Amino acid sequence: MIYTVSRGDTLYKIAQSYNTTIEKLIQDNGLTRPNDLVVGQNLIIPSNNPSTYTVVGGDTLFKISNRLGVSINDILKINPQITNPDQIQIGQIINIPNTKLSIEVNGYAIANISESTLSRTLPYLTYLSIFSYQAKSDGSLYILYGDSLITQSGQNSVAPIMVVTNIGDSGGFDSDIANTILTNTQTQNIFINNIISILNAKNYYGVDIDFEYLYPTDKENYINFLRNLKAQLVANNKTLSVAVAPKYRDNQSGILYEAHDYRAIGEIADRVIIMTYEWGYVYGEPMAISPYSEVNAVLSYAVTRIPSNKILMGMPNYAYDWILPFSPGTSATTLTNTQALELAIDNGAVIKFDTKAQTPYFNYTDASGKLHVVWFEDAKSIQARLSLVSKYNLAGVSYWTINNFNAVNWTVLTDMFNVKKVL
Numbered sequence: 001m002i003y004t005v006s007r008g009d010t011l012y013k014i015a016q017s018y019n020t021t022i023e024k025l026i027q028d029n030g031l032t033r034p035n036d037l038v039v040g041q042n043l044i045i046p047s048n049n050p051s052t053y054t055v056v057g058g059d060t061l062f063k064i065s066n067r068l069g070v071s072i073n074d075i076l077k078i079n080p081q082i083t084n085p086d087q088i089q090i091g092q093i094i095n096i097p098n099t100k101l102s103i104e105v106n107g108y109a110i111a112n113i114s115e116s117t118l119s120r121t122l123p124y125l126t127y128l129s130i131f132s133y134q135a136k137s138d139g140s141l142y143i144l145y146g147d148s149l150i151t152q153s154g155q156n157s158v159a160p161i162m163v164v165t166n167i168g169d170s171g172g173f174d175s176d177i178a179n180t181i182l183t184n185t186q187t188q189n190i191f192i193n194n195i196i197s198i199l200n201a202k203n204y205y206g207v208d209i210d211f212e213y214l215y216p217t218d219k220e221n222y223i224n225f226l227r228n229l230k231a232q233l234v235a236n237n238k239t240l241s242v243a244v245a246p247k248y249r250d251n252q253s254g255i256l257y258e259a260h261d262y263r264a265i266g267e268i269a270d271r272v273i274i275m276t277y278e279w280g281y282v283y284g285e286p287m288a289i290s291p292y293s294e295v296n297a298v299l300s301y302a303v304t305r306i307p308s309n310k311i312l313m314g315m316p317n318y319a320y321d322w323i324l325p326f327s328p329g330t331s332a333t334t335l336t337n338t339q340a341l342e343l344a345i346d347n348g349a350v351i352k353f354d355t356k357a358q359t360p361y362f363n364y365t366d367a368s369g370k371l372h373v374v375w376f377e378d379a380k381s382i383q384a385r386l387s388l389v390s391k392y393n394l395a396g397v398s399y400w401t402i403n404n405f406n407a408v409n410w411t412v413l414t415d416m417f418n419v420k421k422v423l
Helices: 011-017 022-029 061-068 072-077 115-124 147-155 175-183 185-202 216-235 262-268 292-302 337-346 379-391 407-416
Strands: 002-004 042-044 052-054 093-095 101-110 127-134 159-165 206-210 239-244 271-274 311-316 319-324 333-335 352-354 359-365 371-375 396-400 417-419
Touching (some): 022 042, 042 379, 061 072, 101 115, 101 379, 115 147, 127 147, 147 159, 159 185, 185 206, 185 216, 206 216, 216 239, 216 262, 239 262, 262 271, 271 292, 292 311, 319 337, 333 337, 337 359, 379 396, 379 407, 407 417
Parallel strands (some): 101 396, 101 417, 159 206, 206 239, 239 271, 271 311, 311 396
Antiparallel strands (some): 052 093, 319 371, 359 371
């Protein structure tokens, strides 16, 4: 469950009320300053459904079923010792089935991720997508030194994924580099052969193609490239995932969207990562980074074009701090979600919650008298977004990025789902 902090609350009072401990509240919520709670702060108190249950006086299987949210039939399936469901004994230990849905979890990691953050995060992942091998216009790729990440992922039963982008020397996505690869058959063949060579040499599980800001005229060229690549991947027993922009409709205009054909990509790829974040972005107007209402709208369209069991929903793992009033051309400051909460504590802010966006935010005034607004993620917003996985029967989720450890995110995720492993 989610608990919203009120004025006068302490961890001691909350722990007493919900039969837990202060230490567990701190650990589950990643609280760096546990003595400083913020009004409006949302805390996760995991359900912690038991794997076994000891029968007490007055119990019946019907009552136990209702209390734990598990069907009587499911209880009986894993308790063959119960020969008469109407006769259970006080003190009898009953096995309780785990009814949580198992999902895939991808995490994008930039190669400079710290050893500590990586080791703490890997248990929660299905895939580790190592960012990124950058394409060159001659079909070669800039070599990424992420071998230690590949080794550690394998040691933790996490499948390492090679991420390939069209990021240019300037640091931004380069439409021209992509165009050259997509339109020149010889260059494309070299490019695909180089991808396959790296996949096999480094023992990657598969490749993730993250080509963004493609020229609209390259729409069919992009699909043809993905088909060509997929054929080579199948021959080498490797998988293909493709990252796509968040669209609401087929004919959505804009260079970010037009070349990403959901239906065609969904037919080719093994997984489609929908980048459902950056509505609030660093140079844009202040708003939630990943509003529930917008993510829901994107997914409602996406599942009509892509098999839902191929979709990984994008999840942001960062926050933005804007100066108000917003002035076009100015940029927000990027924060971790932990930094955002500490900023609220330092400034005595009250955290508010936007019900449409299902996202927390707060205001504060800095030392120079400037007003700020911070949009971030917390237990309640994470839980709301993750509920869409079940609503649309998705394969799972994909985090951008895992370079900062956010304990509460993983507590919420594992309270709702089991993490599927493919290795």
